[in-house]
Amino acid sequence: MRLLDIARSAYVGSPVGLRRSIAPLMAMVPTSLKYGRAYRTWRSNVTRSVHDADFVDAERRRAFAELLAIASRSPFYREILGGVDLTPEDISRLPVLTKEDLVSAGMNALAVPRSALDAGNTSGSNGEAPFGFYLDRDRSVREIAFIHHVWSRCGFQAGEPRAMLRDAYLYDRKGFIHEWEAALGELRLSVFPMTPQDMELYLDLIDQRAIRYLHGFPSAMEMLARHMLATGRRLRLPLMGVFPISEPIFAHQRETIRTAFGDVAILPFYGMSEKAIFAGEVEGEPDTYECEPLYGIAELVDDAGVPITQPGREGRLVGTSFITRGMPFIRYDTEDRATLVRTAARENCWRMRVSNITPRRKPAWLVDCDGRRIVSTDFTPSDPAFFDGIKEFQFYQDTPGVCVMKYVPSESGTVEQAVEIVAALQRKAGDAIRFEPKKVDTLVASKNGKRPFIDQRLSV
Structure with missing residues (x-):
């Protein structure tokens, strides 16, 4: 079935013209073949991993051992691993690796020939260059x-x-x-x-x-x-x-x-282009996510790379992927931050929970006049009626203590309505941040159309 798995990934990533020309043929393929035996096995295993600790323990040990065996074919990882047998419990003995480490390693980070992998990259933002990497061709399933x-x-x-x-x-x-x-x-x-x-x-x-x-x-x-x-x-x-x-x-x-x-x-x-961590939101607990142990080993570490074990502490999300291994991601620093809710342990089938995930490139915070971060969602009521008269809005900040609320009015929206919204935000913020309204024709968006809730130009 691996050939079909590769074919699915190849179709999604194929050139536009080719994809459009073969789409009618692909549409005729039965669902049972598009999502075949490998898919059904993975679905079954993921479901089982929610409640069967013995199964999860065996699978993560097997997957980790296979990952290290493959990674040792790479000159870059061979030096890091040092030929020592490691188990998932030993993972903190390995260094946390950054994008810069993998960029510097170049092709030495690959454990299989480049021709056997698909190229990928992060979009890049905030003046940073995109990060290029490589993924297994049969990862899609x-x-x-x-x-x-x-x-x-x-x-x-x-x-x-x-x-x-x-x-x-x-x-x-x-x-x-x-x-x-x-x-x-x-x-x-x-x-x-x-x-x-x-x-x-x-x-x-x-x-x-x-x-x-x-x-x-x-x-x-x-x-x-x-x-x-x-x-x-x-x-x-x-x-x-x-x-x-x-x-x-x-x-x-x-x-x-x-x-x-x-x-x-x-x-x-929660996921990422590099396929290092995957987590679904916990049912009934908005903004709390549970990491999938069969996808890989997810960690929350402090700035020194030491695992965080105390609930309520914030740290960096670090992932070791079992999903793609041709360019291994082992203790890979996602550069995203989160707060620990519970550690991964046998009693919860190694399903670490975190909350308040903050992607570094999409900050969910504002900076007050004293230079402190303030979570922006504290200011915005959930009631849709609060935003009457506004089609869409965005917070823009390039000065500590000052936030511009850029807004596109609705067809019947008025300046007075926008001023009322800003006044309500100001009452909640007090003296920490001064809000200013600014009417615009369109909001800043990335090249693929994402409109960040906050266009944050400060780094704190």
Whole structure:
């Protein structure tokens, strides 16, 4: 089945023209083949790992031993590992590795020939260059098993169609704002510019295909939800699940989405392009995530690389991947931060829990006049009515103690409404931060259309 697993990954990553030409053929492949035996095995194992500690213990030891054996073929890792037999309990004896370490190692970090791997990269932001890396070609089936495990909580099954709000320019073609990807069951909807006319069309398309699941950037989902609330539009069939990706989802966004779409399940997960850690949000505990032990070994460490064991302490998320091994990621510093809720232990099947994950490139904090970080979500009420008159908004900060609320007014929105919102924020912030409104035509977005909640230019 590995050949089919590689084929699935190759299709998703193939050039645009080729993918479009073979999509009709791929759409004819039965779901049982698109998600074959390897997928079903992984799904079964992930489900079992929730409650069977003996199974998890055996699997993580086996996977860790295999990873180290493969990594030892790499000149870079061979020197780090030193030929010593290690178990998962010994992992803190190894150094924490940064992007800079792997960039410096170059091709010496590869444990298999370059020709056997797919190239990947992080997008880069805040003036930093993208980070290039390599992934196993058959990783897709393993990755999707963990994603579907999270989504299945609302009844989702492999092959069911989804509406996706996640790309600025579909197939890199400006003005091309929607596409039905029959092979993957994805109704792809551009997140830029998302005019009222665009959003009406998107809702029509969702209705036409009887889609029950919405997948994509929370900022774009919030815009669509605000449009529905402003116009009174409703979907023909209620959504069963909302799957946020790539951006943190805030309390006010959850409430806006549920006000527009009904009491729908919202199921975010934490992951990354490098496939080092995967964690699903704990049911009933927003912003608390449980790391998957079959995906790899997740750690929370302090600035010296020492594991954090005291709940309530913040640290860096470090991951050792079992999902992709051709360029091993062993004690890889994700540069994201989180707060420990519970450590990984036998009694919880090695499922570490963390909260308040803060991606370094998408900060969820503001800086007060004394230079201290303040979590921005403390200022924004969850009630959608608080933002009446605003289509979308964004906090911008380049000066400690001063935050500009950039906003795009709704069609009937007024300056007075924006001033009232800023006044309410100011009352809550007191003297720590001065809020200023600024009307704009559009908000800053990354090249793929993500609109960060905070455009933070300070580093503290």
